[in-house]
Each structure stands twice: as structure tokens, then as C-alpha cells.
Amino acid sequence: MEYRFSDKLAALKPSAIREIFKSLTDPEIIAFAAGNPAPESFPVEEMAEISARIYKEMPVTALQYGTTEGYTPLRKAIAERQKKKFGIGIFPEDGRSFSDTTVIVSGGNQGLELACKAFCNEGDVVVCEDPSFIGALNSFRSNGAVTLGVPLREDGIDTEALENLLKTERRAKLLYVIPTFQNPSGITTSLEKRKEIYRIALKYGVMILEDNPYGELRFAGTEVPTIKSMDTEGIVIYCSSFSKILSSGMRVGYLTAPEEAMQKIVVAKQVEDVHTNMFFQILCFRYMTEKNFDGHIADVRGIYRKKCAHMLACLDEYLPAELKYTRPEGGLFVWCTLPDKIKMDEYVKRCLARRLALVPGSAFTPVQGAPCNSVRMSYSTENDERIERGCRIMGEVAREMLDE
Amino acid sequence: MEYRFSDKLAALKPSAIREIFKSLTDPEIIAFAAGNPAPESFPVEEMAEISARIYKEMPVTALQYGTTEGYTPLRKAIAERQKKKFGIGIFPEDGRSFSDTTVIVSGGNQGLELACKAFCNEGDVVVCEDPSFIGALNSFRSNGAVTLGVPLREDGIDTEALENLLKTERRAKLLYVIPTFQNPSGITTSLEKRKEIYRIALKYGVMILEDNPYGELRFAGTEVPTIKSMDTEGIVIYCSSFSKILSSGMRVGYLTAPEEAMQKIVVAKQVEDVHTNMFFQILCFRYMTEKNFDGHIADVRGIYRKKCAHMLACLDEYLPAELKYTRPEGGLFVWCTLPDKIKMDEYVKRCLARRLALVPGSAFTPVQGAPCNSVRMSYSTENDERIERGCRIMGEVAREMLDE
Numbered sequence: 001m002e003y004r005f006s007d008k009l010a011a012l013k014p015s016a017i018r019e020i021f022k023s024l025t026d027p028e029i030i031a032f033a034a035g036n037p038a039p040e041s042f043p044v045e046e047m048a049e050i051s052a053r054i055y056k057e058m059p060v061t062a063l064q065y066g067t068t069e070g071y072t073p074l075r076k077a078i079a080e081r082q083k084k085k086f087g088i089g090i091f092p093e094d095g096r097s098f099s100d101t102t103v104i105v106s107g108g109n110q111g112l113e114l115a116c117k118a119f120c121n122e123g124d125v126v127v128c129e130d131p132s133f134i135g136a137l138n139s140f141r142s143n144g145a146v147t148l149g150v151p152l153r154e155d156g157i158d159t160e161a162l163e164n165l166l167k168t169e170r171r172a173k174l175l176y177v178i179p180t181f182q183n184p185s186g187i188t189t190s191l192e193k194r195k196e197i198y199r200i201a202l203k204y205g206v207m208i209l210e211d212n213p214y215g216e217l218r219f220a221g222t223e224v225p226t227i228k229s230m231d232t233e234g235i236v237i238y239c240s241s242f243s244k245i246l247s248s249g250m251r252v253g254y255l256t257a258p259e260e261a262m263q264k265i266v267v268a269k270q271v272e273d274v275h276t277n278m279f280f281q282i283l284c285f286r287y288m289t290e291k292n293f294d295g296h297i298a299d300v301r302g303i304y305r306k307k308c309a310h311m312l313a314c315l316d317e318y319l320p321a322e323l324k325y326t327r328p329e330g331g332l333f334v335w336c337t338l339p340d341k342i343k344m345d346e347y348v349k350r351c352l353a354r355r356l357a358l359v360p361g362s363a364f365t366p367v368q369g370a371p372c373n374s375v376r377m378s379y380s381t382e383n384d385e386r387i388e389r390g391c392r393i394m395g396e397v398a399r400e401m402l403d404e
Numbered sequence: 405m406e407y408r409f410s411d412k413l414a415a416l417k418p419s420a421i422r423e424i425f426k427s428l429t430d431p432e433i434i435a436f437a438a439g440n441p442a443p444e445s446f447p448v449e450e451m452a453e454i455s456a457r458i459y460k461e462m463p464v465t466a467l468q469y470g471t472t473e474g475y476t477p478l479r480k481a482i483a484e485r486q487k488k489k490f491g492i493g494i495f496p497e498d499g500r501s502f503s504d505t506t507v508i509v510s511g512g513n514q515g516l517e518l519a520c521k522a523f524c525n526e527g528d529v530v531v532c533e534d535p536s537f538i539g540a541l542n543s544f545r546s547n548g549a550v551t552l553g554v555p556l557r558e559d560g561i562d563t564e565a566l567e568n569l570l571k572t573e574r575r576a577k578l579l580y581v582i583p584t585f586q587n588p589s590g591i592t593t594s595l596e597k598r599k600e601i602y603r604i605a606l607k608y609g610v611m612i613l614e615d616n617p618y619g620e621l622r623f624a625g626t627e628v629p630t631i632k633s634m635d636t637e638g639i640v641i642y643c644s645s646f647s648k649i650l651s652s653g654m655r656v657g658y659l660t661a662p663e664e665a666m667q668k669i670v671v672a673k674q675v676e677d678v679h680t681n682m683f684f685q686i687l688c689f690r691y692m693t694e695k696n697f698d699g700h701i702a703d704v705r706g707i708y709r710k711k712c713a714h715m716l717a718c719l720d721e722y723l724p725a726e727l728k729y730t731r732p733e734g735g736l737f738v739w740c741t742l743p744d745k746i747k748m749d750e751y752v753k754r755c756l757a758r759r760l761a762l763v764p765g766s767a768f769t770p771v772q773g774a775p776c777n778s779v780r781m782s783y784s785t786e787n788d789e790r791i792e793r794g795c796r797i798m799g800e801v802a803r804e805m806l807d808e
Contacts, residue, residue: 001502001638003611004577005668006525006547012671039464047467048459055452060443063451063651098405106510106655106677113676117546121410122526135678142521142675143410173408207407234405247467249682251510264409267416271546272517273510274539277681278653 008122008144011368024357030390032377033357035183035332037244038307039381041300043291047247050286054279062279068270070104070254071278074285078102078254081288086215087229088238089256098234098258103266106276108213108241108253110269113139115209115237115255116174118264120145125172127165127206129157131335131364131372133183136176136211146171149366152182156189159196166204175206179227181214181331184364184376188329194227201235207261208236213253214331216245216297219305221329234258237265242284244332245297250280304332304380307387311379314388318395320402325377335361336394337374342401344373350401356393412526412548415772428761434794436781437761439587439736441648442711443785445704447695451651454690458683466683472674474508474658475685481692482506482658490619491633492642493660502638502662507670510680512617512645512657514673517543519613519641519659520578522668524549529576531569531610533561535739535768535776537587540580540615550575553770556586560593563600570608579610583631585618585735588768588780592733598631605639611665612640617657618735620649620701623709625733638662641669646688648736649701654684708736708784711791715783718792722799724806729781739765740798741778746805748777754805760797 024031054062069075079102082088089100105111112135116126122144128137130149137147150165151158157177166172177197179189189197201208210227228238241253255265269275287293311334315325322339338344348360361374377394379387428435458466473479483506486492493504509515516539520530526548532541534553541551554569555562561581570576581601583593593601605612614631632642645657659669673679691697715738719729726743742748752764765778781798783791 001662003665003668004523004609006521006523006528008525009522009668009671012675036469039468042463042467044459044463044467048456048463051455051459052452055448055455059446059448059452061653063446063448063653064443065440065647065652106681109675110677117410118413119408119410121412124410135675139675142672205408243469248469249465249467249679251677251679251681258405261407264407264413267413268546271416271513271539271543272676273514273655275653275655277510277655277684279684280681 008142012138012141028355030356030386031381032390033359034378034381036381037248037332038303041245041303042247043287043296046287046291047283050283050290054282054286058282062282064278066275066278066281068266068275070276071281071285074104074281075102077285077288079256082256086226088226090231096232098260100256101259101262102254102256103262103269104276104281105253105255105269106273107243107251108211108239109135109139110272111239111253111255112136112176112209112211113142114265114268115239116140116143116145117268118261119173119207123171125169126174126176127162127169127172128176128366129178129182130366130370131184131361131374132176132366133178133211134363137366140176147366149370152185152187154187156187156193157197159193159200162197163200166200166206172204172206174209175201176209176211177227178211180212180224181217181328181333183214183331184333184359184361185335186326186328186331186333187335188221188224191224194224195230198227198230202233210236210238212238212240213244215240217301217304217332218330219301219308228256237261245300246284246287250277252276252280252284304330307379310384311377311387311391314391315394318391320395320398322402323398332378332380334377334379335374336377338398339402340373342398344375347397347401348375350397351393354393354397356390412546416542416545432759434760434790434797435785436794437763438782438785440785441652441736442707445649445707446651447691447700450691450695451687454687454694458686458690462686466686468682470679470682470685472670472679474680475682475689478508478685478689479506481689483660485692486660490630492630500636502664504660505663505666506658506660507666507673508680508685509657509659509673510677511647511655512615512643513539513543514676515643515657515659516540516580516613516615517546518669518672519643520544520547520549521672522665523577523611527575529573530578530580531566531573531576532580532770533582533586534770534774535588535765535778536580536770537582537615538767541770544580551770553774556589556591558591560591560597561601563597563604566601567604570604570610576608576610578613579605580613580615581631582615584616584628585621585732585737587618587735588737588763588765589739590730590732590735590737591739592625592628595628598628599634602631602634606637614640614642616642616644617648619644621705621708621736622734623705623712632660641665649704650688650691654681656680656684656688708734711783714788715781715791715795718795719798722795724799724802726806727802736782736784738781738783739778740781742802743806744777746802748779751801751805752779754801755797758797758801760794
């Protein structure tokens, strides 16, 4: 049988990260490549305790079909918390021209994919930061959308280049940004640039898809308001998730968007998986309302504060000055840019030969095959000793290549 | 803001069943419309016991990211059980020209959607039984595929009409069938017709998508081999799920398909939800291997045997002879066809006014707006007294309309 596959998946390679992730089952390899949260961040005992009560108190609700929009108490709890903590969401009682609604999705990645499905025809353009999150890029591509990149600077996307692109790009439908502790760069977009991004998107009639999976994980610097909190016109779809604060394996995320846009997104979700796992939706709700949710998040932040500080100290010690890397104020990632003399692919290969896994930066370019001489590192899953060893390998390989 | 949505979702209405499902929160309404499994079929205590042990014994695996293909021990357990019980799956050691592989999906519906995404470009055709499962129809449409129907007879799809259609329909990529206890009709396709379906699909180079969510729920008659069990050439994608035998709310299903086709499907899944809830994948594995899985399924079968027999007895008693209905040997659904004099939409409306919810058959036509004078009833969630009351209402409204 010769299979005739659809065109939109033809160009789509399995995610480089996922493939590397599979190889990471080898415990000898130091996993700077993983994007997994720290396993010690999962509140196992509390989740077990809540689970036992769900089986006792509401087993049928937890095990039966639910509505596509998600478990209503969880949707409300998220909406209220976001409003209070981040100023996100226009409520009906705010008396604006639109109101926002929050729905549950099966992990943040599904939220991004659904937003694209709701808005993009084949050939439509999603404008992305360059570099950007590979999972999102592939989700956009799987809908036949074309991903274009705008360079990411130290304080966020190059807004001048963004405006120039939107002036001429008639097929742009979505602007995808991760303004806080960006994946893969660790960069946080400044307040000024966030305002400018909002202004430009509004001017050119492009929806903003704001992805904020790491927003709760600030361990240094000061909070910057989300773009969604500035959304007076209903042009921002906001996506976040419990993956980095409770559990990634349960696949529970959420979207907040104007009611009218959300209706389409809900239809798009219904035809994918009908609804998200009910049991864990209830578990998230109970965790938020019955446990010390903010206290737990503070603990998780503490874990990453330590790990990141340790990685940065090791990089400072071991890397030659020619290698430049970001100093994130939160999240999971450091982005290291190599000097021209060190070719990224070869660097990644030599590090892997010494049992250190990095993600090649080329995985994150919106335009496939575009040049990129950087690598992504995560400090989330390894212990101090292995983080130091990994940084030492990075330094040794770099020196070796600089000397050749 | 005037939103510019994608074309492929434009024509897609929220599923009639889902919308009715929302209205079913009113306990006064008798829910023949629901497709939910019987709540008493969930093995709550055993699931609670397994869950507690997962948190104790392997919390990190259960709460951390997993691979897109699914939890390996579960994939193996399903593959082995299918092989033993249903003769499904070509293994590498079988030494054939291809081998099958099994992956976990987030409910059967996702499996159907992914198969379509992997094979269909916009405008490609999915040939379906008429009537067919609305969730699948909408999933196909959401990928821009065109759904066409071939009449379903008492013993399965009209194979002559199928062959005539495929002779001329060059854009047909998939043939979607639910051969066992079909949704919505309750009809089981005969062995002869299954062979004929396989022959025709092979001849015209069309992949078969065999959906079998109810296959374990036979409570009368004798087992008929699946089409997948006849698949010597690698043209069948087989889809099933735990929704009707363990829990629907957990969203765990599976696909078995030739390795080469599955690679595309896995890429398609990766860009949707990365992977299926890990905790419940482990739970399914443990349930299958540590509990009396076959014994539990026998119990579930017993529940539906009783409920179905009761509904059929009530229909026999209360319905005028002009109404014809199927007598399923398994599954959840009865399909009732009205005489011309009774207009289906008005019938459904009048039943609802008397607090009985039925699904209008028009929801299930592959070609939207095609005529259909039938309704779908499920006996799965109501108790004996309410089943009888519902059937009495059906009879009363029918007589009233026949007499007008």
C-alpha cells in the first residue's frame, strides 16, 4: 500500500525536542535539552489526598463525559485568580463592548493549536518571535499556516521590524508571542514593547496570541503586566497552563479570549478530544481552592531560582567570553549564542558525544532552515552536580573549537 | 473587533448532541438523547485503589511529560489483548510486508480526527455510513474534508452503492465505518459485508477507518470478526477506546494502524496535545493487568443487556406499529424510524415538551441537510422506570401525530 498523506503534515518533522526527549531515557546523558518541569515541583502527597476524596465524593462527575468548555468551577476559579493577580479578563459586569471567557484545554499546546485552527486558513501567516517555541510553530504549520519570524531582541520582539512586516503582509492573522521568560530564549519583553506590540496588532487588525506558561515562575526582577491585561478591544487570546506549576503529564491548560472568538475555539476543541480529562480538571480546582496554591507556587519558584543561579554561576565560570547567554528572571531556559567560529550543529554534536544534550537553536526558527548559531539549555531537571558537569563540558567543547 | 475566522470551521455548528447534553443537566428531562455510558459501569473503588498506588509507586512518571505515542506498557497490553481476543494487528514477528502499531489517543474521537488529518487535504472525501456518528463527521469536516454518505442497510452499508460511489469519486481518501453496534443505528455489519467492504476499499485504494468503541459490549448474538482482523495489506486504521468500559471522562482511547501510517498520525497528535494524560494511561494499564478486566467487562455487558431488553420491551408495548426500530445486539443505541406522516423535527419537539430528549436523526447525515425521518435513543443512563416513561411518551406523541 502506498499511502497518500495530506500535504499539510508532509513538511512536518517530528519535533526535534520530542525526539531528543526520547533519547533522554539514557540516565548517563545530562539533559539540558529537556523542557520538563522539575519532578520535585509536583505536590504528590496533596494531589493523592485530593484524588482519594474525588473518588469518594464525586466519582461520576470525575469519570463521566463533561462539557467541551471544561469544568465550570475550575473555569471560574482561574478567571477570578487571573483577574485579581494579573488584571486579566473583561467580565460582563465590566460593561465593555465585549467580555472574555476562560475554557479548559488539554495542555497549553492544544490552546495554541486551537487558536490557529479557529483563525487561519491554509496559507495564512502567523507572525512569531524568532526564535520561538517549536511546539507552537509545528502546531501552526499543521494547520497549513505559514510561520514568519521577527527578530527577538534583549527586551522583546523588534517592534519596528514587526510593523514593517505587517504593513505588507496581508495574510497575517495571528501574532504569536511569549512575552515572559520566553521559550527558548528566557527573554522577558519590556512593558514599553508590550504596549507597542498591542498598538501595532490593533492597527493592522491582527489577533495577538499571548502564551504565558511560565508567568508564575518569576524568581528575580519585577512583574511586567501581561499584554492581555491591556486588551480593551478584544484582540488578545491568552494561553496558560498548570504544566509548570502542578503537573505537565496531566495535560490541563486554559485559554482566555473574547466570548465570540472562544465560541469558534470551543467548536475546534470539540472535534479534537471532546473535552479535557475531567478528573484532573476537578483536581486542579480543588488544589486551587483547598490547598495553599500560592504557597506551592512560591516553593516552585524557589526551586528554579536556585537551579538557575547555579547554572548561571557555572556558565560564568566555565564558558569562554566569546559565548553569550541570557540571564533569565524566571522560567526554565537559558539561550546561549555561539561565536561565528563555532558552528552550532557541530557544537551540539560534540557535546552529545560527551553525554550532554542541548537543543540546537535551529529547531526554533519560524522559517525552517533559517540560520541560527544558538543553543537552548534548561536547568529544570538536573541536580547541581550534573548542571556543573554540563557547563564544564560546554566550556571545554567551546575552547576546543575556538582553538581549531 | 470583527473576527476573521478560518473557512474550515465556518460551516461547523456545535454538535447537536453536545448542545442537548448541556440541557440534560435538568433532572426532570428523561435523557434518551445522551450517549454517556451508564455511571454504574465505572469501577470506582478499583480505580481509586490503583490511583493511590500510582501516587505511591510512580508519581513522577504519572505526572511528568510522556511520549506522544503513549505509555509503552499500556500500548503493549492493548496490542496483545487485541491480538488474542480479536485477531487484530500484524506483529513484526509475523513476517509480513508491514506491521501494525498501537498508540494511545485522548479518546476515540481524537483518533478519528487524527486519521483524517493525516490523510485528507481540504476537499478530499471521507465516505461514511448514512447515518453516521456526528462527532466523527464534524472532526472530518473540521479538517476541510467533505463527508459523503452511503445508505446503511439492516446488515451494514449498501456495498453496491459504495462501489458505485468509489468508481467515480476520485477524491475519496477514507472510508469511515462503525461495523459493530453502530452509532446511531445500533446495526451490526454482517461478516459477508465486512469482507466486501475490505475488498472494495482495497480495489479503489481507499483507507478504511474502522471505529469500534462498543465492540466489547455484545450482549446478544455471536461475535463478528473486525475488518481490521482481515487486513493483510495494511489499509485499515482501527480505533477503539476505554470510554465505554472504564470511564469516558478520562479520555483514553487507542489506534492500531500500519507503522508507516501511524508515524504521520503521531506527528498529528504531537501538535495537538503532545500526549494523553499520563496518570490515566498508567491506570488503564494497571486495571488491564492487575484487575479482572474481562470480568468487569462482562458486568458492564450485563448492565446494558438488561437496559436494552427493557427498552425494547417498552417500545414493543407502547409504540404504534408504524414506527420501526432496530434491535441491537450490543452497544448503547436504538434507532427509530418514523412513518412519513410523522415529521421528525416536530416529533422531537413534542417529546421534549413532555420532557423526553431524543436526538434528531438529521444530526447524523453525512451530507448536511439531507432528509432523515429517524431519531436516536440510548438506554444507557436512565433507570427502568424512566425508560418505561420515556417509551410511553414516544408512543403517545406518535399516536397523537398519526391521528392529526
